[in-house]
Amino acid sequence: QKEVEQNSGPLSVPEGAIASLNCTYSDRGSQSFFWYRQYSGKSPELIMFIYSNGDKEDGRFTAQLNKASQYVSLLIRDSQPSDSATYLCAVNERRDNYGQNFVFGPGTRLSVLP
Amino acid sequence: NAGVTQTPKFRILKIGQSMTLQCTQDMNHNYMYWYRQDPGMGLKLIYYSVGAGITDKGEVPNGYNVSRSTTEDFPLRLELAAPSQTSVYFCASSFLDPGLEAFFGQGTRLTVV
Numbered sequence: 001q002k003e004v005e006q007n008s009g010p011l012s013v014p015e016g017a018i019a020s021l022n023c024t025y026s027d028r029g030s031q032s033f034f035w036y037r038q039y040s041g042k043s044p045e046l047i048m049f050i051y052s053n054g055d056k057e058d059g060r061f062t063a064q065l066n067k068a069s070q071y072v073s074l075l076i077r078d079s080q081p082s083d084s085a086t087y088l089c090a091v092n093e094r095r096d097n098y099g100q101n102f103v104f105g106p107g108t109r110l111s112v113l114p
Numbered sequence: 115n116a117g118v119t120q121t122p123k124f125r126i127l128k129i130g131q132s133m134t135l136q137c138t139q140d141m142n143h144n145y146m147y148w149y150r151q152d153p154g155m156g157l158k159l160i161y162y163s164v165g166a167g168i169t170d171k172g173e174v175p176n177g178y179n180v181s182r183s184t185t186e187d188f189p190l191r192l193e194l195a196a197p198s199q200t201s202v203y204f205c206a207s208s209f210l211d212p213g214l215e216a217f218f219g220q221g222t223r224l225t226v227v
Contacts, residue, residue, distance in 0.1 A: 008154070034215060043204055043218040044157070088156060090216075100145065101172065102206075102216050104156040 004105035023089030120219035137205030
């Protein structure tokens with residue numbers, strides 16, 4: 001089983017600040033990387049995905065990938081109280097027999113303080 | 115557009131009872147997955163399926179069984195429920211392409227007492 005690690009937090013930032021969430025993964029063969037947001041008692045929902053080294057921006061969110069360091073991060077600019085949630089990093093894993101699986105990290109709980 | 119639908123949303127089982135968690139998707143996805151999420155933890159894969167008639171074990175399959183007779187449905191069977199199976203269960207689905215995201219159902223909160 002491949003490993004995905006995240007700081008469990010909680011990470012507290014003031015409203016309007018930049019929140020930085022980090023993730024490392026063990027499988028060098030991983031090709032696709034995902035950030036999911038999960039509100040308490042709800043199911044995960046996709047925030048961003050990234051395949052290539054470098055940065056990918058979508059609104060207030062920027063995903064950064066460094067395959068050499070096996071590191072992926074998510075920056076949230078101008079953080080809002082509504083961003084308070086658990087952020088799950090997920091990595092695509094190729095299975096031995098068939099196909100694929102998504103391996104999830106334990107999640108980082110983010111709290112944005114008004 | 116329903117996406118991934120799970121039933122029931124909540125359930126309390128007594129030790130030793132059995133039940134089936136239902137999961138249906140209407141997106142014509144090849145892949146379907148069952149995860150469990152314990153408090154403060156990430157998602158652990160129980161079983162997955164790459165298509166009708168094909169299933170495989172994930173990281174934590176003991177105490178569970180699955181079947182996939184159609185593209186749409188992927189039920190999870192709990193036999194002889196144990197307190198260790200108290201968790202939130204999520205069904206998810208995705209296309210074959212490894213670059214594409216997984217879509218999740220609303221989850222089933224199961225308590226075994």
